[in-house]
Amino acid sequence: MKWSQALIPTLKESPAEAEIASHKLLLRAGLIRKLAGGLYTFMPLGLRVLRKVERIIREEMDRAGALEVLMPALQPPEIWQQSGRYETAQDVFYKVRDRAKKEWILGPTHEEVITTLVAGELSSYRQLPKSFYQVQTKFRDEIRPRFGLMRAKEFIMKDAYSFDSSDEASQVSYQKMYDAYTRIFQRCGLQAFPVEADTGVMGGKFSHEFMVPAETGENEVVYCEACNYAANIEKATSRHMMHSDLGETEQAIEKFATPGAGKIEALAKEPFNVPAHRQIKTLVYMVEDKPVLILMRGDHKLNESKLTGTLGTATFRAATGEEIVESLKTRPGSLGAVGVKDIPIYADETLRETKQMTTGANEDGFHIRNVSVSRDIEVKQWADLRLAQVGEECSKCGQPLKIRRAIEVGHVFKLGTKYSIAMNALFLDEAGNRQPAVMGCYGIGVTRTMQAIIEQLNDKDGIIWPLSVAPYQVCITPLNVASGAPTLSVAEKFYSELNAAGVESILDDRDERPGVKFKDSELVGFPIRINVGEKSLANGEVEIKVRGGEMILVKVEEAVEKVREIVREKLANLAG
């Protein structure tokens, strides 16, 4: 490609709408343009990158034995009713109506479609295992699209689904995908690592997310450097952290006056001096419009993802002030669960053995002390409800946990038989028994991955593309492009030789000052640039500049081979 014939609309300044580095660079490098919030056009160079990421994904999916299909983006709501997700997924749907006023759904994902397909096509254990994948546009009515391609209303996803005849076989399929993902991100030049993840209302058995560490990421990952434990904070656990002074002896409960002390911190200070870890935090939540109490230790926070799992529904919210008064007959500040019988009580495991605890008395200005939780409170269910915090002990090895932010670029889910049962994806096993297929599902946010690469690989000058996904591998920059100039003819020779050798090159034949060309090529992020200038050409030399790396002088006749060598080396590193 000749630059003069391409459309690479670079910008010196960042549009005001962009907040994070990768979003700014996508716009500044002319890779995407916004149509509306969460909706973007891929410009020619941006599309080249996208296609390269897709190609890597396809190669690894094929290698893992998955079969590519292409399913409709438009889906009938009936299949969502059949799976039972029509209500729960309601909020993410874009719905359209045809001329007969029938409702259709723009697909946010394809479990229902693929399982319907498989129900009709696979009927024997002999046909299993089978995995399918597609690369396709998904539609989700995101409450708040942001950060360019990171969270968009319409985005490209690679989704894959595995069908197996047994749990053990499903585990094998899962592992294949897990391994494929590891290779995909490595080939994209991304540092991505797997973490244990919450299955949410997907109803799966377990799941891993592939995370790219980034301060701007929307996820928090809890990890341990000592034993490699890593989990999404929604799922992360830590050791119970039993303080030595959580009460040795049981004593009779005792109400005492705490005027004006309505918060954990207030009670922890003079004149009460009850440390936060000796208090019980009483939270009121409305679950499907009925109140429940959640008990946490005073120094702990509730993890609402874990609460979802415990309650078996995501339809809950913190109660309003009025609802609290209605439920407990007292205002927030002195809430407690002692003596409460008509409201279900869920308590964090950490509280189970604690004694001599202090909690609200359900009477303004009064608390109760010497509470032995198991003795004094009618707990309906004990559960791990705690949000893991920095410095707590790793539940595997006991070392202190750390937390960092990350971008989720992929997830793998072991689904079980939820969808195969709902959609009747049954097969006959060896004994002639009808069984539901055991499923897994596996997603990669393709457009998000593209942006994550930029977020991870950039500097003050622009993007630093890994060779595997760069829009062009080499940018050839003649400093003088006057017709007949030696710099131009040498550059053109490199251009044709490199392209003939399969090295994707772009020739910056614009009649621009050198500074402009250098800045543009670094902004767009081509991995290798060849500077053809009159000064070095007088010595029979040209410059090879590696983006983000060194500049070397080579003889004109050796330049093409040297570039090919660098390309080979860089690709080999990415292949691992």
Added chain:
RNA sequence: CGGAGCGUAGCUCAGCCUGGUAGAGCACUUGCUUUGGGAGCAAGACGUCGCAGGUUCGAAUCCUGUCGCUCCGACCA
């Protein structure tokens, strides 16, 4: 959906408080000069000031509504 901020040239923004008929830089066009790190000079083109009402002799400016964008929160497979 709650809170906050912003909508003026393709982009970044000033002007608004204190009403008087539209500005700068970058980008674009033409010419001359320049030519190894986002050039200089000169000339030029580009705006229903998001939209709709209202107040006023007069509205980019004040008021109301509305739409859009951004951020925080909630929400989110």
